[in-house]
Amino acid sequence: MNVINSSSYDVVVAGGGISGCMAAVAAAREGAKTLIIERFGALGGMSTLGLVQPITTWGLKGEYVIGGTGRRFLTRLAEISPYASTPVTTYGPTCDTEYLKIELERLCFENDVHILYYGWIRDVIKDGNDRISKVIVLTKEGDLEIEGKVFIDGTGDGDICAMTGVPYEDLAGTVGQQGMTLMMVVSGIDFEKCLPVDKMKEIYDKHAVSCRTVCIFPHPRKGSAYFNMTEVYGMSGIKAADLTNATLQCRRQAWDILKVFKELLPGFENAYIEQTAPVIGVRETRRIKGLYILNREDVLSGRNFEDRIARASCPVDIHSQNDGQAVYYTLKKSYSIPYRSLVTREISNLIVTGRCISTDQSAHSSVRRMAPGFATGEAAGVAASMALRTKDVREVSIPDLQNRLRDLGAILDADV
Numbered sequence: 001m002n003v004i005n006s007s008s009y010d011v012v013v014a015g016g017g018i019s020g021c022m023a024a025v026a027a028a029r030e031g032a033k034t035l036i037i038e039r040f041g042a043l044g045g046m047s048t049l050g051l052v053q054p055i056t057t058w059g060l061k062g063e064y065v066i067g068g069t070g071r072r073f074l075t076r077l078a079e080i081s082p083y084a085s086t087p088v089t090t091y092g093p094t095c096d097t098e099y100l101k102i103e104l105e106r107l108c109f110e111n112d113v114h115i116l117y118y119g120w121i122r123d124v125i126k127d128g129n130d131r132i133s134k135v136i137v138l139t140k141e142g143d144l145e146i147e148g149k150v151f152i153d154g155t156g157d158g159d160i161c162a163m164t165g166v167p168y169e170d171l172a173g174t175v176g177q178q179g180m181t182l183m184m185v186v187s188g189i190d191f192e193k194c195l196p197v198d199k200m201k202e203i204y205d206k207h208a209v210s211c212r213t214v215c216i217f218p219h220p221r222k223g224s225a226y227f228n229m230t231e232v233y234g235m236s237g238i239k240a241a242d243l244t245n246a247t248l249q250c251r252r253q254a255w256d257i258l259k260v261f262k263e264l265l266p267g268f269e270n271a272y273i274e275q276t277a278p279v280i281g282v283r284e285t286r287r288i289k290g291l292y293i294l295n296r297e298d299v300l301s302g303r304n305f306e307d308r309i310a311r312a313s314c315p316v317d318i319h320s321q322n323d324g325q326a327v328y329y330t331l332k333k334s335y336s337i338p339y340r341s342l343v344t345r346e347i348s349n350l351i352v353t354g355r356c357i358s359t360d361q362s363a364h365s366s367v368r369r370m371a372p373g374f375a376t377g378e379a380a381g382v383a384a385s386m387a388l389r390t391k392d393v394r395e396v397s398i399p400d401l402q403n404r405l406r407d408l409g410a411i412l413d414a415d416v
């Protein structure tokens with residue numbers, strides 16, 4: 001078991017979500033002594049603790065634009081058992097979160113990543129103005145100080161960036177962050193008796209108990225489904241009182257939704273809530289301002305950056321904010337993600353990955369999905385290992401990084 005056994009690492013990854021895991025695995029596989037620090041007791045972040053499934057979007061028009069370790073990992077997961085995951089497609093698989101948790105841990109062990117659970121990074125110690133030397137981790141036994149040479153912010157919320165003074169945008173005080181959702185797994189469903197989705201929506205919408213319509217995804221296990229249907233908006237995903245309020249409201253909505261389904265929708269007569277997510281689903285908090293802010297035009301035009309380290313093709317999907325308006329449109333072609341959106345002007349040994357990379361709100365609403373998170377994570381980890389030599393994450397050789405990512409199966413160029 002690769003439990004933390006030192007207070008000094010080459011690469012320290014903050015946050016064990018999909019993107020942080022991929023970053024840790026990639027850095028360790030390149031030879032860096034790597035630690036991943038997670039505040040809860042499992043890897044996967046939103047994908048496991050948030051019960052967010054399916055893991056999307058891997059391509060367009062039937063062609064993949066994301067590959068790499070992430071896609072191989074999910075393909076292996078689907079081969080373990082039909083109950084572990086639905087098959088991988090360009091849309092994405094729906095996984096069982098328990099299989100996902102243990103397989104993410106296995107992937108970390110196989111690559112010699114060390115893990116610290118139940119550690120909440122609460123601050124950093126800087127070495128001069130532009131380097132982080134340590135993170136301070138709040139634990140039951142008190143603070144632990146963990147030293148690192150390169151740090152990766154995979155907290156989704158850009159916590160490490162905020163702690164070090166990297167500028168960011170946070171819409172909480174203005175137009176509002178996107179709605180939060182408490183996901184749930186409902187079981188006891190007789191899918192043979194279920195109506196087509198359009199018909200279900202027609203019936204449910206007349207009795208809707210949240211601002212969302214029917215949005216459910218069959219679980220790989222028979223008779224169960226992930227429900228993405230609760231939602232509250234106008235709250236901040238980094239304020240404890242708002243997170244509490246959102247969780248309480250969404251849990252009530254969950255039971256109200258179940259009631260409507262049980263009473264009005266065929267196939268749900270014996271349905272029950274198997275689990276509401278241990279953690280509320282937060283779509284948007286801080287978007288850091290890195291060397292380049294990926295924007296809506298880049299996404300819509302399918303821009304190809306010279307320093308691209310991944311591609312994505314997920315729709316622009318901005319959920320309700322304070323005004324209750326939502327925006328959703330699919331893309332005609334994929335776009336690339338520049339390395340400059342993962343690094344900052346301020347800190348020379350910090351790389352950002354996953355939901356909080358440097359984007360505007362439209363680009364964020366596409367790139368925040370999990371398939372791009374797998375890809376940016378792998379790129380962040382490989383870059384971190386290279387930065388052990390350059391000492392500055394901004395001086396990593398882009399051609400070398402791209403070549404290594406291609407070796408690992410990443411897709412940096414696509415016809416779609």
Ligand SMILES: Cc1cc2nc3c(=O)[nH]c(=O)nc-3n(C[C@H](O)[C@H](O)[C@H](O)COP(=O)(O)OP(=O)(O)OC[C@H]3O[C@@H](n4cnc5c(N)ncnc54)[C@H](O)[C@@H]3O)c2cc1C
Nearest residue numbers: 015017018019039045046056121156181281282354355370
């Ligand atoms: C309701 C909802 C539905 C969604 N639907 C889809 C969908 O259908 N398909 C899709 O692909 N994507 C979907 N998404 C988006 C996607 O799930 C997330 O954006 C993505 O999982 C973010 O991954 P991440 O690794 O960047 O962050 P996270 O998964 O949030 O992981 C961050 C990790 O860091 C840990 N952490 C945070 N701060 C600290 C700290 N200070 N110290 C220690 N640990 C810390 C957290 O506990 C967490 O484990 C949805 C999101 C939500 C909320």
